[in-house]
Amino acid sequence: MTDSGIDQQSVQTWLVDKFAMRLEVPAEQIDVNMQFSDFNLASVEALLLAGELEKWLNVEMQPTSMWYFPTIHELSNHIVDDLLSH
Amino acid sequence: MKAEKFSAVFEVNTSTHAQETIVCLHPGGVSSKHYNALVDSPNAQLLVVELSLLPQYQLTMTSHEENTLKYSMDDIVNEVYSQLQKYLNKTCQKVTIIGWSFGGVLGYALADRLTIPCQLVALDSIAPLKQNQHCTEQVAPSIVYKWFIEFISAVKACELIIETPYSSYTQDEFVAMVFEHGLAQGIFKQFDTLNGVNKLFETFALGLKRNMLLSARFFPKPQPDLNILVIRSHSGLQEISAYPNCIGWSKLSSNVHIVNVEKDHYALFTDTTSLATIYGAISVFSQLRLRRTNGLLNKISRLFNK
Numbered sequence A: 001m002t003d004s005g006i007d008q009q010s011v012q013t014w015l016v017d018k019f020a021m022r023l024e025v026p027a028e029q030i031d032v033n034m035q036f037s038d039f040n041l042a043s044v045e046a047l048l049l050a051g052e053l054e055k056w057l058n059v060e061m062q063p064t065s066m067w068y069f070p071t072i073h074e075l076s077n078h079i080v081d082d083l084l085s086h
Numbered sequence B: 001m002k003a004e005k006f007s008a009v010f011e012v013n014t015s016t017h018a019q020e021t022i023v024c025l026h027p028g029g030v031s032s033k034h035y036n037a038l039v040d041s042p043n044a045q046l047l048v049v050e051l052s053l054l055p056q057y058q059l060t061m062t063s064h065e066e067n068t069l070k071y072s073m074d075d076i077v078n079e080v081y082s083q084l085q086k087y088l089n090k091t092c093q094k095v096t097i098i099g100w101s102f103g104g105v106l107g108y109a110l111a112d113r114l115t116i117p118c119q120l121v122a123l124d125s126i127a128p129l130k131q132n133q134h135c136t137e138q139v140a141p142s143i144v145y146k147w148f149i150e151f152i153s154a155v156k157a158c159e160l161i162i163e164t165p166y167s168s169y170t171q172d173e174f175v176a177m178v179f180e181h182g183l184a185q186g187i188f189k190q191f192d193t194l195n196g197v198n199k200l201f202e203t204f205a206l207g208l209k210r211n212m213l214l215s216a217r218f219f220p221k222p223q224p225d226l227n228i229l230v231i232r233s234h235s236g237l238q239e240i241s242a243y244p245n246c247i248g249w250s251k252l253s254s255n256v257h258i259v260n261v262e263k264d265h266y267a268l269f270t271d272t273t274s275l276a277t278i279y280g281a282i283s284v285f286s287q288l289r290l291r292r293t294n295g296l297l298n299k300i301s302r303l304f305n306k
Helices: A008-023 A043-057 A072-084 B032-040 B073-085 B102-113 B130-137 B141-155 B171-184 B194-216 B272-285 B294-304
Strands: B009-013 B020-026 B044-050 B094-100 B118-123 B227-232 B256-260
Touching: A008 A043, A008 A072, A043 A072, A043 B194, B009 B032, B020 B032, B020 B102, B032 B044, B044 B073, B073 B102, B073 B194, B094 B102, B094 B272, B102 B118, B102 B194, B118 B272, B141 B171, B141 B194, B171 B194, B227 B272, B256 B272
Parallel strands: B020 B044, B020 B094, B094 B118, B118 B227, B227 B256
Antiparallel strands: B009 B044
C-alpha cells in the first residue's frame, strides 16, 4: 500500500468498474487477467480511461503502459509498484 | 522485455493454397477491423499487421520533447518483414500491400524488401519525398486541431461540429472546447472527463509526430516498375501543391494510378460508400499482372472516377 492508502486491489477495482461501465456489462464479467486487446474496447475508450486514471492518482502513464502491462491485474501492479511508490 | 511476446501479424483469412497474399499495414487510430471486408477475396490470404504491437514502432517516440527517433524506418520494416515470413504461404506468388496513411510509406519500403513480386495500395498516404519533407516535418497546431476533430468524428461515427474559430487557441483551450462540444453533441458520454480527452489528444499528436518524423527522414529510391494504386480522400491530411493529384508517388514509380473517394482521411475508413469504392478499386487492382497494364488501369479510372 502507498502513503496515500491506495493499494493494488483498489486500483484494480477502479479499473474493473470503469471497464464495465464503458463496455456496458456487469463488473463480474470483467476478467482481470484478460488481455486488453481481447476486450472489445476501442483504443479511444482506453485512452479516455487512461486520462481519467491519471487525474485520479496524479500520475503520468506512458503511452506504452497498457502495452507493457496488458491486463488489468498487471497494470494495477505497475501503477502501485512503479508509479505511486515514487 | 514483455513486448517481445506480441506478434503484430494477424491472419484474418487463411487460404492454404492461395497464390496471392494481401498485407494490410495498419498504423492505428481507427479500427483495423475495416480490413475484414477484404476477406471477400476468398482466394487470397489476408494478413493485417497492427503496427502498434511492434516495439520498434510503439517505442520510437514516447515524448513530445524529443525529436530524435529511437528506431528508423529500416528497423520497422525489418521487423515487419521478419514477422511476415512466419505467415506467408509457400505458394504465394504475389503480395498486394495496402497501407493507410503512414502504412503506405512503410508499404513502399516493404515492397522493396520482399522478394515476392509486389504491388502497393497507398491509401491516402503522402509519398516520402524530399519535396514533401516540409509537409511532414512540422505541422501547425491549428492543422493538428482540424485533424483531431476529423479523427474524433470518424472513431465516434458522428460528426463533431465546431463552428467557433479555434486556430489561435492554446492546446488546453482547444481540448476544453472539443470536450464541451463533444458532450453537448452526445459524442462524449457523461462519464467521460476533460483529462480523458486531453490524454486522447496528447497521444494522437504524439503518434502523428512520430509518423511524420519517420516519413520525413526516409528517402527511398524509386521503384519504377512497382504498381501503385493511390487512393485519395476528399481532403487529405496535407495538400501537396507540387503534386496535387498523385501526392508525390509518380516520382517513385512510373506505374501509378489514382482513385478519389469522398470523405476525409479518417472518415474514408468508416464511411460505407467510401469503403465500397476502396474495396472495388483494390479488387480490380489486385487482378493486375505485375507489369505495366495500362488497359486495366484505365478501366479502374473509368469505374471510379466518373
